[in-house]
Amino acid sequence: MPLPTITRLLESNGISVVRKVIEQFGNGITVYSLYFEPRSEELVREVLNDLSLMFIARKTAELLPLYFRGEITAKEYAYGGIVSMFVYYFLHHQDEDLEYLFSALKGDPEKLSHLENIRRSLKQETVSLMRIVHTLKNHPELLKGAVALFEDKFGYDEGEFDAEQFKIKQQELREQMGKTVDNDQDKEIIEHVLLFNEVVVRTNFFKVPKTAISIRINPEFLGKDQSYPEAPYGVFLMVGNDFHGFHVRFNDVARGGLRLVLSRDKASFARNLETAFFENYNLAHTQNRKNKDIPEFGSKGVVLLHPPAVPSQDIMRAAGEQAFKKYISSFLDLITNQPSIKDYYNKPDIIFCGPDENTADYMQWAAEYSKIKGYPYWKAFTTGKPQSMGGIPHDIYG
Structure with missing residues (x-):
């Protein structure tokens, strides 16, 4: 900053x-x-x-003036950063013609992939990240109401969370926004802001300190989207000031690589931004099929570095390492015992990772750091560790 x-x-x-x-x-x-x-x-x-x-928090230039003028708080600014990412990737616009084509091509993965590319391109041409942030900026009352409800659910208040009252207040906010918004696109965005509050089951948003904001999502709602042949078992979203990333897995005990995506220019970053979750989902789904004959099912993690102001190789490499470490730290916030984090999933998440593009050098650090954070299976948290830690070097044994 x-x-x-x-x-x-x-x-x-x-x-x-x-x-x-x-x-x-x-x-x-x-x-x-x-x-x-x-x-x-x-x-x-x-x-x-x-x-x-x-x-x-994610850098959201359009919302900063509202903070400076005292129209929104730091919490509301930070919430705007992560909720805009959620809406960008998970806004599902119903189109009868596309839904028909998805149903007709259900048994043909190659054609489905091409159709999904067309739908994603159409959606993100009309509902860009900038468009989503613009809606939040124009409706600060939405941000205030949504954050208040999010804090009711996940804040430090030791009182018992009233799920029924939460639903009532969500509906009241929905109706309030419906009276002031007549644009269909804005209504879809607002609906998905409220969906965010409903499907997040764990977050480090109110934990102090933290390196990035992370959420665990109940992914059942993805089962309604024809783009995804199978709803994942677990989805995590991590958003920082210079990166965002996901982790997707298809069963309780799963393993897969963590990939750090570095974009060579703005055009490359725009493509990577557009496809980040869908690529992550497909990589995890493919890994799940690869792992069908071993006890661990498939997973994958993707960390997308936002372009640094001076995109030299050395700065990009250093920024990528820091982004990966913030991703891991905020990820571990949600899979270790953290008294300040409220949990509505009520099951432990057992995560195992491995090296992938641009992350092989960080596996030892990730395992050692997971021990510091209190992860009980830290020795197995990553593969690709040195032999001194019990790792098996892939360059020697394959």
Whole structure:
């Protein structure tokens, strides 16, 4: 985040910066030291929590002015970043002609793949990520209402969650938005914002600290979408300030590689952005078929790095490593025992991973870090580890 933006964030919270020091290091890391006038510890703590959330959330330029003007909070800004990603990938527009073709071609995977490419292209031409964020920007009351309900479900309040009352409030918000919105596309977007609140069963959104925002989704709703021949067993979405990624698996105990996707230019990134979840789903589905004769079913994870401001090879590699580590950290938040995280799935998630494109060098780190985070099966969390950790080197044994 640029220093002027940080200064504005502080000033919008009533804190005046009196001195700034910038230190740049050869490895691409920049350290900002900010000095400000004395304020109460409670205010500083609140502002630092807000700053932390703004730093790790997806960069959403259209929503920043609303935050600076005090129209939305840091939580609402961060929620807008992850919910817009959810809507972008999972908005399912009913089209009778396309549904008919999907049914007719159900037994032909190759033709289904081509048809899905056409549908995805049509959908994302009309419902782009920018279009979704634009809807959120134009309806801050939607953000406020949705975040309040999300906090009812996942916030720190120790009271018991009232599922029936939650449904009633969701419906009230739906009806309220229906009175002020007459555009069909906006209505679809709003409906999927509310769907997000319903299908998320675990999140680190309210955990402090964290490196990125992660959610576990109940994927049953994907079974209604003809694009997916089989509803996955588990779907995770991780969104950070410079990446987003998924993890998809098709049974309780599953293993598959983690892929780090680096885009060589903006056009390449646009294509990778468009296809990230569908590619992840297909890779996991293929891995599931490959694993049919072994105890572990198939899974796959994809981390899509957002293009750095200066896309040199060295900076891209360093940014990719940091993105992968934030992905793993936020992923582990949801599969380890974290007292501050409410769980509506009520089953443990047992995850095993392996190396894939651009991640082979990080398998040892991931296993060791999972031990620090308290993952009980840390020794088996990743394959591709060095022999000193009990790993089997694939370059020697295949």
